[in-house]
Amino acid sequence: MDEPTRAPSRPAGAGELFQLLRDGRPRTRSDLAARTGQTRSTIAARVDQLLASGLVSPAGEAGSTGGRPPATFAFRPGARVVLAVDLGATHARLAVTDLAGSVLAEHDEQLAISAGPHVVLARVVEIGELLLERAGRPVSDLASVGVGLPGPVEHSTGRPVNPPIMPGWDDADVPGLLSDHLPVPVLVDNDVNLMALGEHATQWPTVDHLLYVKVSTGIGVGIISDGSLRRGAQGAAGDLGHVAVPGGANKPCSCGNTGCLEALASGPAIAATLTALGLPTRTGAEVVALVHAGDPDAARAVREAGRRIGAVLATCVNLLNPSVIVVGGQVADAGDHLLSGITEVVHARSLPLATQHLRIVGTRTGAAAGVLGASAMAAGHVLSASAIDALVG
């Protein structure tokens, strides 16, 4: 032997072939051969591998112009399930979904993130096992877990990085703590990124440039650019809470700076404004309740907060040129007042080329955005070309 040889590990390409089937449309072997330029015999062998994996199943016969109609094949999203976990400061929302994000069982409860990773993640495992049971699926059907956390996360390791409202979680090994009990891949990201993923995957799958803005106790953005979530160098992208607002008041912020967006336009900031006007409120939820009760001062304060957010989003629009901005989070429940304020200033302060096709809309997935995004992240991980190749290899 003049060169070291290695046995070919697998015929490459079943994973790539599977990507063509992920949209759920049934396809014939001929369709797949034409789309890939691969031979019929190669396609037949790869389809057999995918059928054996259970991720693809026969889907009936295609129409034919004569003779025996050809068989079709389609992605079978129910082949496996994922556990989707959205943890907030005081609230947990979990779901077991299929691989296309359809919810099979779900559960909400109050759960304080401040109880620390061991307590919180033990409870996540308990609820996860309960939901699998309720969905009638054994743990062996679980393909992966997706977790959203209310703070910065190093996505590659799944560890929180100095999260301000998560005492005890800094650098915690979230995947390790969960996979001791649920022995599958665990993906972790911050909640706003997952809301952007969830809204994009379920409502705007064909839009390549989308921003999802969460307006709540904090203010953050999830960025979809060229069809994918962009996390930045340390996974810190989208953290707009402490940027300075153009034209904004010099109000002190808890971070030590002044004039931060959160100090002017978050739920608690709007509540403080209303309290100063003689309407004692503490949280965004109380502000929203006042708006729904028809209080004009509350509506005006929410609209003004929208203008402050719009002043920062105008810079984001000029920088990234998205075609859709989705506004979600607790304060977005106040409805059109927030959207109007945002839209007014984004249009006043952005270039015509960047706004002529821009849509600014309220969330369609509401409080489910995060859990839908956790499901999309978890399913995306196990359905990637390389994961499928490893599975069928």
Added chain:
Amino acid sequence: MDEPTRAPSRPAGAGELFQLLRDGRPRTRSDLAARTGQTRSTIAARVDQLLASGLVSPAGEAGSTGGRPPATFAFRPGARVVLAVDLGATHARLAVTDLAGSVLAEHDEQLAISAGPHVVLARVVEIGELLLERAGRPVSDLASVGVGLPGPVEHSTGRPVNPPIMPGWDDADVPGLLSDHLPVPVLVDNDVNLMALGEHATQWPTVDHLLYVKVSTGIGVGIISDGSLRRGAQGAAGDLGHVAVPGGANKPCSCGNTGCLEALASGPAIAATLTALGLPTRTGAEVVALVHAGDPDAARAVREAGRRIGAVLATCVNLLNPSVIVVGGQVADAGDHLLSGITEVVHARSLPLATQHLRIVGTRTGAAAGVLGASAMAAGHVLSASAIDALVG
């Protein structure tokens, strides 16, 4: 026949295989088999295709532990050439480079973009043919052309979109006008995007998140995120000239708004400040000359402009979490004064997680950034997996 059949158009994958060779390192067939999981016979056939195309050539023998040492193969960047064109408001810079961006011949001249697309592009063809001759390469060696323009461009069609300083160019068919004379693919983008590409490709190839800021008559940003240039929905991403500066003065801008970054920190804006101080100046170049002559007012005005730019970049840093910001453009020739002002405010107004590993540096490619980026864009187009597959198919 019960299904329509098509002949396999090609054995898929020569293009993908070529991507493994693009870094220029010589590799053996065994290396390539191990990296792709493909069989030795498949690899041998694909390597033969790439050798026949001329894009890959034998690169000697690898070290061996005994027996005949195995042959290695490497990308041959000189196989073809590209024409790289950087057009500014009053200046043209062109180069013929190989497929790895090495300049074989170059030319600079004054050329007014306002002469319109027919006059300007005819001159581009003339210079291009001259440079090919000077590089000793026939037109048949030309693989593609890359063009940078000083205004917004729809990248997919290569047409300018309402460019403010390019009279007569709106919606001009730049690729069509050039390929009448140079019958190869023509790629077009705005100049700042190409500066980002050029700086990234040649100086920071392993950095995945980089912003290139051009400070000149206008102010713009080119965005590299997850390793690729991000252009946004209409190709308008990065246009920061007319965003509002947090804490900035309410100065009127030519766009009709007030407090725009360009009105406060562009070359002409700094010149206007100095003129008001009794130092008559008109352009960024004159400001830079004053700084180099040791004028303290000019140095102070440039530093203050840096602070204004920093206030906007701080928002960009919080939004995108880059690890490198490169500062270029005419005003950057003023040196550390501009960088210091930018760095001061970016650090004051960004989250620690986003700045702890952030480097803010001056351009290393200087006035060549745009033409290097045009070369990288043009070469990238013809070396993509699908382009190679079409070539060898």
